[in-house]
Amino acid sequence: MATLLLGLFLFITLVNLIYFFVFFSFATAESKTKIHPEVPVSVIICAKNEAENLRNFLPSILEQDYPEFEIVVINDASTDESLDVMEEFQQIDPRIRIVNVENNEAFWANKKYALTLGIKKARFKHLLFTDADCAPQSRNWIRSMSSNFQPGIAIVLGYGGYFRHKKSLLNKLIRFETLLTAIQYFSYARLGSPYMGVGRNLAYTSTRFYELKGFASHLQIRSGDDDLFVNEAATAQNTTSCFEKDAITRSIPKATFSAWIKQKKRHVSVAKHYKPKHQFFLAIFYIFRLLFWPVFIALLLLKIYPMIVLANLALKLLVEGFVYFKAASKLDEKDVVWLFPFFDLFLIYLQLTIFISNLVSKPTHWK
Template sequence: MGTILLVFFIFVSLVNLIYFFSFFSFSTSGLKNKLHPELPVSVIICAKNEEENLKNFLPSILEQNYPEFEVIVINDASSDNTLEVIEEFQKIDPRIRIVDVQNNEAFWANKKYALTLGIKKAKNQHLLFTDADCAPQSKNWIKEMSRNFQPGNTIVLGYGGYFQHSGSFLNKLIRFETLLTAIQYFSYARLGSPYMGVGRNLAYTSSQFYELKGFANHLHLRSGDDDLFVNEAATAENTAICFHPDSITRSVPKNNFSEWFHQKKRHVSVAGNYKTKHKILLSAFYIFRVLFWLLFAALLILQVYPKIALSILGIKLITEAFVYFKAADKLNEKDVVWLFPFLDLFLIFLQLVIFISNLISKPKHWK
């Protein structure tokens, strides 16, 4: 029995290692010099009750070092002074264009409806998306993201991180989970199977949007304007990734666990609509992580080949540390990876709780 348990543990460990070896495709990749034609760009921001965030972060968009761009700010039926704030900015900077969305009974609280109206308003073919609570970390954000619209590329996946709050475990957990997600979607894209992007930092062409008939195939779902669109539209041939330090955006993280938990519930509920191959790969990644720790604990408790189990754990942690530290260095998240074994375990447990919670009750609104 002990030998069978060990053999199963070794098999599970190998699968875990294969996943992280595949992540080398991103963690060890370097930046490539690319021609920059400086294409006209439309930056699109969807704002719902975001008056304070717009005051804080919209200036960082307007200060971009880029020759030709417009900023389309969508007021998605806000109940605060979001519209008034946008109008004040427009008086100062004519590059701002406003889309004022009223509640529509057929599309109540549907961000995709608001985004569609904003995309239709855009005068430029190349669209760059971010959120109202996001700030580019450089004045060259538009330049670096749009640089990746090389011939044939219609989708650019960027990194949208979160601001650091020192001393907060929740902040480190949020940023570690964001880092792990980025490692996955960047690596899959590098390997020719892009499956998602984040709306905090995502670009695609209007022709790609209209070719896919926008969000039509998942308009009935409240979430997924970013990852479901990418999952449906992205291919090995039309997708580029951008992780240049100047291309990073950062957002305001949730400041309490309950809000973040409900945000993750919404994100996880959407993943069930990914392509089958991506659902299998992502599910297997989670299942084999769970199995590893369960089998490792069983071998130690039963005192079955404990030295071998600890040696395999060491190999696993060294491999993962290499991936995390290299990726964190690229994305400026180095302070969170020192705790990665503990954060990883916590995430595994949390994802199980989220899965069970979504079986009981699924979120319906984006805000």
């Protein structure tokens, strides 16, 4: 029995290590110099009750150092002053184009419907998406992202992080979870199997959008305008990643734990609609992370080869720490790395409670 339990533990450790060795593909990757095509770009921002954020963050888009771009701002049936703010900016800068979406009974509170109208309004075929509460971290954000539209590339995955609040443990937890998600989707994309992107920083062509009839295959699902679209539209040949620091955007994180959990419930509920192969590999990664700790504790309590067990833990933490540190260095998130064993453990069991909660009550609206 002791040998069997130890063997199980070694196998679980091995699977965890394999995944993190796979993540080396992103963690150790270097940005390649690209010939910049300087294609005209339509930046698309969907806003629902975002008046204050529009005031704060639209200037950072308008100040981008890029020769030809427009900003399509979509007022998604807001009940605050969002439309007024958009119109104020439009009077100042003609590059702003407004799409005013009124509630439609068939598409009530559906961001995909609003985005579709915005995409149809766009003058240029190269589309760059972000959110109303996001700010590029460089005046070269558009340039960095759009430079990846090389021949044959229709989708560019970017990193959308969150603003840092040094004294907030919740802030570090949110940013660590965002880092882990980015490590996964960047690594999968580099290995030729892209499965998701984030709407806070994502680019694709309208040509690819119309080829798939937009969001038609998942229009009935409230969330997923970013990851479900990428999951369907992305291939090894037409997708690339952009993780240069100039290409990073940051947005306002949730201020309370309950608000963040509500957001995560919505995100997790979408994953079951991914392609089967992606569901499988993501599930295996999660299950073996989940199994590691109870088997580890059981072996220690039963005093079964404790030195071997602790050596495996040390190896696992060393490999994971290396990946997290290298990835965090690329994405400017190094201050969250030192707590990764605790955050990782907490997120594993938090996700389990979210899975169970989603079986009882499913999120419905994007806002």
